[in-house]
Amino acid sequence: MACEFKAIRRVEFSETDMAGIVHYSNFFRYMETAEHGFFRSLGFSVVMEHFETPMGWPRVHAECDYRQPLRFEDEVEIHLLVSEKKSKSLSYLFKFRKMNGPTPVEVARGSLTVVCVTRQADGKMAAAPIPKVFADKIEVAPAELLA
Amino acid sequence: MACEFKAIRRVEFSETDMAGIVHYSNFFRYMETAEHGFFRSLGFSVVMEHFETPMGWPRVHAECDYRQPLRFEDEVEIHLLVSEKKSKSLSYLFKFRKMNGPTPVEVARGSLTVVCVTRQADGKMAAAPIPKVFADKIEVAPAELLA
Amino acid sequence: MACEFKAIRRVEFSETDMAGIVHYSNFFRYMETAEHGFFRSLGFSVVMEHFETPMGWPRVHAECDYRQPLRFEDEVEIHLLVSEKKSKSLSYLFKFRKMNGPTPVEVARGSLTVVCVTRQADGKMAAAPIPKVFADKIEVAPAELLA
């Protein structure tokens, strides 16, 4: 059972803006990097083509609190923690830590709620239970990690 | 006194992802489009170089709730509403409406809290009161618009 | 018969980088803005779902020469000119002009070659003749415009 995953990225030049820092929208791309790495760490891809029914994980909620800026070439750890697990949806907490300073510093904290959807007989996507083979591998992180 | 601004965008191909819809991070870019248009509508730029002290508006919080997807060439109205006005910070509510269907539909709703910062004598940026010439032009939107 | 199209964009904050100018990769997004506007001006969409066979326009070559930078809130005209028309491919020339200075200035010049592809019986995409209804509406721009 897995409840967390850590991804590391180095800030790219194209991710900065004229204020000299990472554009705030890119933290949401970084979250996805960790989310998809989490899926791969469990032997899955977020693009679940090997399932009988095409499946997707649209986002219903995303948010981020920014404490300190990230700059070009900073190394950032994106720590994903499963914060909620329902039959058809998952929520993640993300802690962003800048790793290249004297000590790691949390620079931002975000969250994401995603819903499992599959294509219905009529061709439309609709919310569906998370496949058991996947659900069985994940669990909510302990409270002390989510604090 | 201004409390709102509406920007219109047409969804670009490069803003979509392999799921065929606008990538969720781009809604945060769209918010900024409306925010900067709001500044211009008041005779300012978000890059306030004509002030004595260089100023910026870093984000401290951003969030978005997604209800329906946006697709390539959809026309989206981004309706900014001032939801809170403090001495050193502003909060905005954003209503995203898809305009090219039979009737306009709200597809997402977001919010943003930004802090006014200026460069201190020591070269560092620190929170500072919103310049009066700007603050005097904006007010919180009426409750019924924020509902 | 159409041979050109002009699109106007205002540079967004999120398109700049820490050098304070538009990131060079965004000029290729700007080209696409004009290309898709050109398609719409002829009554088509680059996503040709109303054709019997799903069709696409993958890029085989793209290039850009940069003369002057573009900055936040600059107004840029992207002038598309059809520079070559073959049975299965099109080439465009793009002139980027900054419009908000004393006089319009060409800041960059690019080109793009795209190939018309359709889905074959075996599911794979392959180059195909440009549909006649579309091809009949476009022609190569006069030499003096391409200079």
Add this chain to the structure above:
Amino acid sequence: MACEFKAIRRVEFSETDMAGIVHYSNFFRYMETAEHGFFRSLGFSVVMEHFETPMGWPRVHAECDYRQPLRFEDEVEIHLLVSEKKSKSLSYLFKFRKMNGPTPVEVARGSLTVVCVTRQADGKMAAAPIPKVFADKIEVAPAELLA
């Protein structure tokens, strides 16, 4: 003396478009990933703040030929080769190889020409000789590698 550098990236979801493949503009971001890794491999950063005069490397030309698409989670090697070295400018060749298939396949090839600029006494940026400590570390790649 260094003449090449290889960077590896895994294609991110946010880099794909509705055609299901990496958006063509992102190949130019990938080039930059390799360029900046090349700088770091020599002990430098593309943001040369430790030099007496602020320096930058604006692009004057960029191009790319696309042969095969890249898809989500593909692993791509970006092979940078120095193709030209002048007193004030550098040119790079980039070979993009998809690494996760049965055998590595070249999917695209690009090039970039960058100019070394420094801030003049009047505050404007102007072309300047590449600093000797940096220039002394790089050389043009052998012809067989550039083929």
